Amino acid sequence: MSGAFPPLREELRGIEPYGAPQLDVPVQLNVNENPYGPSPEAAADIARAVGEAAVSLNRYPDREFVALRAALATYLNSSGGSAIVPEMVWAANGSNEVMLQLLQAFGGPGRVALSFAPTYSMYPEYARDTLTEWVAGHRAEDFSLDLDAAGDLVLEKQPSVVLLPSPNNPTGTALPPEAVSMLCEAAASYEPGGVVVVDEAYGEFRRAGTPSALELLAVHRNLVVTRTMSKAFALAGARVGYLAADPAICDAIRVVRLPYHLSAVTQATALAALRHAPELLGRVDDLRVERDATVVWLREQGFEVADSDANFVLFGRFADRHAVWRGLVDRGVLIRETGPDGWLRVSIGTAGEMAAFRQALLETVRQTTDQTSTRDTA
Ligand SMILES: *Cc1c(COP(=O)(O)O)cnc(C)c1O
Secondary structure, three states: OOOOOOOOOHHHOOOOOOOOOOOOOOEEOOOOOOOOOOOHHHHHHHHHHHHHHHOOOOOOOOOOOHHHHHHHHHHHHOOOOOOOOHHHEEEEOOHHHHHHHHHHHHOOOOOEEEEEEOOOOOHHHHHHHOOOEEEEEEOOOOOOOOHHHHHHHHHHHOOOEEEEEOOOOOOOOOOOHHHHHHHHHHHOOOOOOOEEEEEOOOHHHOOOOOOOHHHHOOOOOOEEEEEEOOOOOOOHHHOOEEEEOOHHHHHHHHHHOOOOOOOHHHHHHHHHHHHOHHHHOOOHHHHHHHHHHHHHHHHHOOOEEOOOOOOEEEEEOOOOHHHHHHHHHHOOEEOEOOOOOOOEEEEOOOHHHHHHHHHHHHHHHHHHHHHHHHHHHO
């Protein structure tokens, strides 16, 4: 046999699968999970719901997941939205799948997907996998969007999908509603126009006074707001993400989704979890306080820190960030080596986990500096 096996698409050869290292260390602050698991009562309720679903697992699940769409609409109307009806809601196995479906429906050969770097590292993968051209504009030095430049880039590239994480991952930066509105208008000004996806995976963590893009759904037909149960909702293991948008957009996604993509077990789990929403979201305020304290502490130590509306903080800058990341791992604390060169990202954990992080960081930086000065004097 000649040539490479297996016969992988040319552009996929040699590519590493996406994913942060899953290392077994005591303090896991690398993938922005909620550190607080469900209470025994909530866990028992989820187990009961899954048990009830189990007796009819010989049947396919509700393909349109009607009950779940209604429950998600109710939740969204309590979380920054209003007048969101079930026909405006779509869900899938994580918001990653929701966004891939958006690219399958609205991207494709000859079309462009656009975002502004630094941005979520999965977006270019959705574009690659759907043969959509990927264009990345740039954020300003403080990670905000230069609105004029952003609008001009949209008009120039005429993307069919614009991806805007807000709060942004990895920087934590939220977008003001004017920015979202301006980009929605720009993306509606050419033929056939583009959809503007505001990825609010961290929406529930936004600071007081930061509005959700859900408020703009009534104004812009081409706006899509995605959310997830993986972060604030403390349900990353269940794989449930969703969006709110014009019903015509939800209908379009139905064309590309796989049949019965949301299992009966997933639907039962999500519905039961939504009945416990106040409890599962109950630690969000604590995490926001811990986040703000982490930003203040890091600045006191002399680090550069990006303002954050999310449950993580991007800080730097390090001449050798990998050495710092490694030093923390050696002390049992796993954070994320991501973002622009020289920066690191730490997810907000419990108070105890954050104390471990602070100590490990101080020790690591001291050690790295000692080594540098030893080398300097040698
Ligand atoms: C974590 C994250 C998601 C959510 O992913 P799920 O597939 O829902 O777990 C989406 N967007 C961004 C920017 C994220 O960081």
